[in-house]
Amino acid sequence: DTGVSQDPRHKITKRGQNVTFRCDPISEHNRLYWYRQTLGQGPEFLTYFQNEAQLEKSRLLSDRFSAERPKGSFSTLEIQRTEQGDSAMYLCASSLGQGNSPLHFGNGTRLTVT
Amino acid sequence: EDQVTQSPEALRLQEGESSSLNCSYTVSGLRGLFWYRQDPGKGPEFLFTLYSAGEEKEKERLKATLTKKESFLHITAPKPEDSATYLCAVQAPSGTYKYIFGTGTRLKVLA
Numbered sequence: 001d002t003g004v005s006q007d008p009r010h011k012i013t014k015r016g017q018n019v020t021f022r023c024d025p026i027s028e029h030n031r032l033y034w035y036r037q038t039l040g041q042g043p044e045f046l047t048y049f050q051n052e053a054q055l056e057k058s059r060l061l062s063d064r065f066s067a068e069r070p071k072g073s074f075s076t077l078e079i080q081r082t083e084q085g086d087s088a089m090y091l092c093a094s095s096l097g098q099g100n101s102p103l104h105f106g107n108g109t110r111l112t113v114t
Numbered sequence: 115e116d117q118v119t120q121s122p123e124a125l126r127l128q129e130g131e132s133s134s135l136n137c138s139y140t141v142s143g144l145r146g147l148f149w150y151r152q153d154p155g156k157g158p159e160f161l162f163t164l165y166s167a168g169e170e171k172e173k174e175r176l177k178a179t180l181t182k183k184e185s186f187l188h189i190t191a192p193k194p195e196d197s198a199t200y201l202c203a204v205q206a207p208s209g210t211y212k213y214i215f216g217t218g219t220r221l222k223v224l225a
Binding site for chain 1: 145146148155157165213214215217
């Protein structure tokens with residue numbers, strides 16, 4: 001069990017640029033989640049996948065955000081035309097997808113939009 | 115609307131001074147309540163799952179309990195290394211597998 005891996009750990013970008021983050025879940029986990037966390041707040045749900053199917057998206061996930069999990073393994077989260085309000089920690093988590101399995105988180109990607 | 119509220123927002127304790135953190139929730143049909151610890155710059159680390167009222171779980175100096183409306187995380191004789199943000203989350207009702215988090219309690223234990 002190597003844990004959930006996220007890349008990059010930090011990303012600084014200029015407003016208007018596109019960014020993409022990658023998440024590698026724990027290998028036997030079939031559910032994968034993306035959350036966003038700002039300073040002093042708890043994680044906010046963005047979207048989740050069961051295998052390769054994206055089953056739910058939050059209203060927070062505007063048209064500028066897209067997530068994929070093409071083969072049911074790793075996932076990418078892309079933000080187009082970044083805005084300063086997108087600055088946050090983007091957390092990926094995975095779970096076994098059985099009953100009430102807990103989420104296991106990666107250490108996140110810290111995005112700063114200047 | 116499903117909601118999770120944690121209190122206090124911040125807590126400072128002397129080493130050895132026991133206390134409790136509160137997590138209250140309004141969810142129709144709780145399917146699980148989860149406690150996490152988060153250190154600065156890191157992702158949340160899973161601590162406990164509680165499923166039904168009356169259930170208790172323990173790990174070292176931490177003990178989590180659950181009632182029908184709230185959960186408590188009791189910290190007995192804390193040490194400075196227990197300093198972290200403690201997050202509570204619930205799994206939303208049937209039909210969705212998203213987890214709803216509270217804003218956390220920032221705990222600082224002074225030596």
